[in-house]
Amino acid sequence: MSDELLRTVVKAMAQMISAIDMTTDDEVDPDLATTWFEDVAAQFDGLSDEDRRGLAQLFRQVAAGETQLRLREAMMSIPESFGLEDDEDA
Template sequence: MDVNKILASAFVSVVVSIDLTDDDDIDPDIATDILEPAAALFRDLSGEGRREVTSLILGCAELEENPERRRAILALPEAIDLLDVD
């Protein structure tokens, strides 16, 4: 597995775990504070870069066996504004 796939898989794992955690276990404001800086980095990518990250994330979804986690992964590109390519 190449480095980009490993990094994307690690990012997706952390984000989805935070997203699916009960609000009583992690405050939603804290979750946003954790994830927003990473999302901002992705928004700064070129259109080609955003498409590449989106492809890597969708690849993670294909490998995910848990339906709830798969749905969260599939929603991730839109949630972090990767699909708003100029």
């Protein structure tokens, strides 16, 4: 798998997670969003510590390139929100 493919998939996932996270309760049912996020977190939990740290770094890299402040901030919160790193890893 190429680095470009991996980065593109991570960016798409970050944009999707952030878009869902930034919706109102009227736009997306909070229980449904929670279920989606729990499913994603469960997949991430299956990764090795090294892979979780690498994925966290990729999320931060794609977030850093985001020009919309609100979206960038939401994307930056993904590693911690999804348990990809401990506080001292950030």
